[in-house]
Amino acid sequence: MIEVKEITKNYGRKKILKGVSFTANKGEITCLIGINGVGKTTILNAIMALTPINKGQILINGETINKNMFEKITFIPDAITMLPQMKISDAMEFMNDFYTCWNQKRATELLGFFKLNEQDRISSLSKGNTAKVNLLLGLAMDVDFVLMDEPFSGIDMFSREEIAKVFTSHLIENRGVIITTHEIGDIEHLIDKVVLLDEGIVIKEFSAEEARENEGKSVVDVMREVYQK
Amino acid sequence: MYYPYNTLNVYEPLNTYTKKSCVYIQERIGVVSMNVNFNNRDPVYLQVVRYFKEKIAIGDLVPGEEIPSRRELANRIKINPNTAQRAYKEMEEQGLIHTERNHPSKITTDEKILSKVREALLLEAVETFVTSVRSINVPVDELLNLVRTKYTDDKEA
Known part of the structure; x- marks a missing residue:
């Protein structure tokens, strides 16, 4: 379980996060939603200790972030971090050299899943395929938690559908996923939990299925209520 | 086995x-x-x-x-x-x-449950239908005749 407890973050004088708390369970997909600049990426960075936080605490399986943690959790940024002249196979080798939790078998499976050719250079790939390679590099790791930053942004509908298939497949079985997205309509049926952020705080944290069952509202309905009043 | x-x-x-x-x-x-x-x-x-x-x-x-x-x-x-x-x-x-x-x-192979499923679905469909035609205020015989012709026509087509 990832527990985010009352974290605050300032960029200079600007307060981005003013005490954000939520939890993300293993085996569930948690979706962070909020308008641009609300601090979604900052939260993901804070979980990975890529950016210092001013106050608060983040616990992963009950422990604060330490060196061993990086074998249990992976962060997939919104843009690929590999050099463009690399082939996909080079990028995979690079990951293999640097991470002990890299799973070559799963990586090969993912190549097939996304219909990618490992001899292609990253610079030659379309935006959709680049995003798939980016996801592949993160998902092939044997970790408990996967953080995804905007995996759908700027990608065509069919590639989005292929990426969404990941969420219903065995590839994320028993893992915890935290995802940020604006394309909520695409994955409304797939997510377990929604965390709505606005003005530096969590406005609402709810289960998508319970909102439908108890209130007869879709996730988008709840968002409209929260953001458009 | x-x-x-x-x-x-x-x-x-x-x-x-x-x-x-x-x-x-x-x-x-x-x-x-x-x-x-x-x-x-x-x-x-x-x-x-x-x-x-x-x-x-x-x-x-x-x-x-x-x-x-x-x-x-x-x-x-x-x-x-x-x-x-x-x-x-x-x-x-x-x-x-x-x-x-x-x-x-x-x-399941339990006939009771299976027939109940069919019954419930049918009843639900009929209820929706009845609610939507009730506002038109049509005599029930006329309605049933219409249903009969429409139902058999559609089946044949």
């Missing part, structure tokens, strides 16, 4: 059999799942239960038939595996399916 399919060669090793039945299930559910359109405002797990009930009522799923695993279903109709799990739990509680340890779940 009980084998679910008559076509099955009993001398086949178990793994080929399992593969065969998996492909079979995939093909069947693959074909029928094309039409699943979830709405956003009803709980997905109840929509899945309803989908299965419809398939049972039409006869697409027959009593005793194996249904896909939870993971497989989630994959096929693109829902959250936890939701698929919940749908199966609900169906088990309603007696629609039953699961033995380490075996695929199967549609």
Whole structure:
């Protein structure tokens, strides 16, 4: 379980996060939603200790972030971090050299899943395929938690559908996923939990299925209520 | 020993059999799942239960038939595996399916439950129909005649 407890973050004088708390369970997909600049990426960075936080605490399986943690959790940024002249196979080798939790078998499976050719250079790939390679590099790791930053942004509908298939497949079985997205309509049926952020705080944290069952509202309905009043 | 399919060669090793039945299930559910359109405002797990009930009522799923695993279903109709799990739990509680340890779940063979499913779906459809025509205020005989002609016409066409 990832527990985010009352974290605050300032960029200079600007307060981005003013005490954000939520939890993300293993085996569930948690979706962070909020308008641009609300601090979604900052939260993901804070979980990975890529950016210092001013106050608060983040616990992963009950422990604060330490060196061993990086074998249990992976962060997939919104843009690929590999050099463009690399082939996909080079990028995979690079990951293999640097991470002990890299799973070559799963990586090969993912190549097939996304219909990618490992001899292609990253610079030659379309935006959709680049995003798939980016996801592949993160998902092939044997970790408990996967953080995804905007995996759908700027990608065509069919590639989005292929990426969404990941969420219903065995590839994320028993893992915890935290995802940020604006394309909520695409994955409304797939997510377990929604965390709505606005003005530096969590406005609402709810289960998508319970909102439908108890209130007869879709996730988008709840968002409209929260953001458009 | 009980084998679910008559076509099955009993001398086949178990793994080929399992593969065969998996492909079979995939093909069947693959074909029928094309039409699943979830709405956003009803709980997905109840929509899945309803989908299965419809398939049972039409006869697409027959009593005793194996249904896909939870993971497989989630994959096929693109829902959250936890939701698929919940749908199966609900169906088990309603007696629609039953699961033995380490075996695929199967549609119940209990006639009582099966006829109830059909009845309930029919009743629901009729209720929706009645509510929508009631506002037109048509005499019931005229309506029934119209239903009769329309129903047989559509069937023939």
